[in-house]
Amino acid sequence: MKMTGTLAIVGFGLSTIGPGIATGLIFAAYINGLARQPEARGLLQPIAFLGFALAEALALFGLVLAFVLK
Amino acid sequence: MISQSATPTNPGFVPPGAKDFQFPPIWGDSIYLTKPVILIGLSVVIISSFLLAATRNKAVVPGRLQFAGEGVYTLVRNTLGRDVIGPEYLKFVPLLFSIFCFILVNNIFGIVPLIQFPTMSHIGFPVAVMIFSYVTYHYIGVEKHGLVKYLKDICFMPGIPKPVYLILTPVEILTYFVTRPLTLSLRLFANMFAGHLLLLVFAFGGEYLISSGLIMKVLGVFSFGMAVGLSFFELGIQCLQAYIFTLLSALYIAGALAEGH
Numbered sequence: 001m002k003m004t005g006t007l008a009i010v011g012f013g014l015s016t017i018g019p020g021i022a023t024g025l026i027f028a029a030y031i032n033g034l035a036r037q038p039e040a041r042g043l044l045q046p047i048a049f050l051g052f053a054l055a056e057a058l059a060l061f062g063l064v065l066a067f068v069l070k
Numbered sequence: 071m072i073s074q075s076a077t078p079t080n081p082g083f084v085p086p087g088a089k090d091f092q093f094p095p096i097w098g099d100s101i102y103l104t105k106p107v108i109l110i111g112l113s114v115v116i117i118s119s120f121l122l123a124a125t126r127n128k129a130v131v132p133g134r135l136q137f138a139g140e141g142v143y144t145l146v147r148n149t150l151g152r153d154v155i156g157p158e159y160l161k162f163v164p165l166l167f168s169i170f171c172f173i174l175v176n177n178i179f180g181i182v183p184l185i186q187f188p189t190m191s192h193i194g195f196p197v198a199v200m201i202f203s204y205v206t207y208h209y210i211g212v213e214k215h216g217l218v219k220y221l222k223d224i225c226f227m228p229g230i231p232k233p234v235y236l237i238l239t240p241v242e243i244l245t246y247f248v249t250r251p252l253t254l255s256l257r258l259f260a261n262m263f264a265g266h267l268l269l270l271v272f273a274f275g276g277e278y279l280i281s282s283g284l285i286m287k288v289l290g291v292f293s294f295g296m297a298v299g300l301s302f303f304e305l306g307i308q309c310l311q312a313y314i315f316t317l318l319s320a321l322y323i324a325g326a327l328a329e330g331h
Contacts, residue, residue: 046149053314057253060260063267067088 008066015062022055083278086270091191091263109189113175121171146170146316154320155327162323165206169199170316173258177308180266181301188308191262193255200255203319211326220326254318261311265304272297 030048034041093104124139132140146167151159173190180188190196211220224246225239272293279290 049310050314050317053257053310057257057260060264061256063264064256064260 006066008069011069012062012066015065016059019055019057019059022058023052026051026055083275086267086274090270091266105187106189106192106195109176109179109185109187110195113172113179113189117171117175142171143167150313150316150320154317155324158327162206162320165202166316166320169202169319170312173199173315174309174312177262177312178305180262180269180308181304186269188262188266190258190311191266193259196255196258199258199315200251203254203322204251207319207322207326210323214327250322254315258311258315261307265307269297269300269304272300 026048030044033044093106095101096103096105096108120135121139124135127133127136129136147159147163150166150170151163155162176189176195178188179185180191214220215223224242226235227238227242230238276290276293276297279286279293282290
């Protein structure tokens with residue numbers, strides 16, 4: 001079987017593992033916090049989304065590198 | 071099974087890539103006047119006319135436009151300015167507000183029908199916005215503490231055991247002068263690039279499937295539906311990225327203002 005494509009995409013797949021786990025942990029902590037103290041939503045939400053965006057960016061750097069390193 | 075082999079009449083599915091972000095020149099053969107440049111100009115026109123319209127008939131009980139304008143301004147001033155920077159926040163609000171509006175409008179271009187291109191998915195534009203934030207936080211740091219003390223605080227954070235400086239100093243220098251600007255601009259660029267690519271995959275895929283066999287047509291419609299659904303997901307990401315960029319700029323400014331960083 002002949003496969004074509006770039007190995008860089010596999011690298012991108014690998015680079016999403018860490019951010020994937022990180023995003024899961026962030027939202028797990030967020031949901032935990034909400035379950036314990038529902039009135040803290042206003043305080044927790046921006047922090048959760050900031051953390052999510054910071055972690056997600058790492059996966060996207062992988063995507064950019066997959067395109068750059070042909 | 072689903073993939074079809076390429077034939078002369080059917081070239082097979084061509085996946086979208088970085089080439090779909092390159093636009094031909096609009097007028098003549100000037101390489102500078104392309105779609106993103108037009109969109110940047112358009113965004114400035116949109117923002118200024120919106121803000122002028124929102125503030126023209128100022129009233130104590132705000133009208134609809136004034137309410138929208140004040141809502142955006144209040145968000146930036148209170149949650150990004152006051153809560154992050156602290157007592158000296160007021161003089162940075164214009165900068166933060168401009169950055170926020172500029173990035174927000176340019177990102178939302180990505181899902182506006184007929185425009186459908188987020189300007190910030192060209193790396194040059196986030197870098198240009200980043201330079202404002204980068205220069206500002208270094209400038210005010212130097213202005214507040216003086217050049218020597220500012221650099222000394224960056225290199226040797228006070229209140230830390232001496233041997234730790236061996237590791238901390240290179241990391242801190244790298245953080246302040248390389249990683250911060252790099253990640254600030256790359257994060258915005260990569261998010262917009264990836265988001266636009268995602269939409270392209272579903273739109274191109276739908277187009278290709280609809281032009282294929284009968285069963286594929288159904289899948290093609292589904293693919294277009296996904297593209298529409300993901301557009302709304304993208305709207306969330308686009309607003310979030312504008313917010314994150316401004317928030318991090320505010321955090322860096324707050325860091326430069328703080329004593330001993």
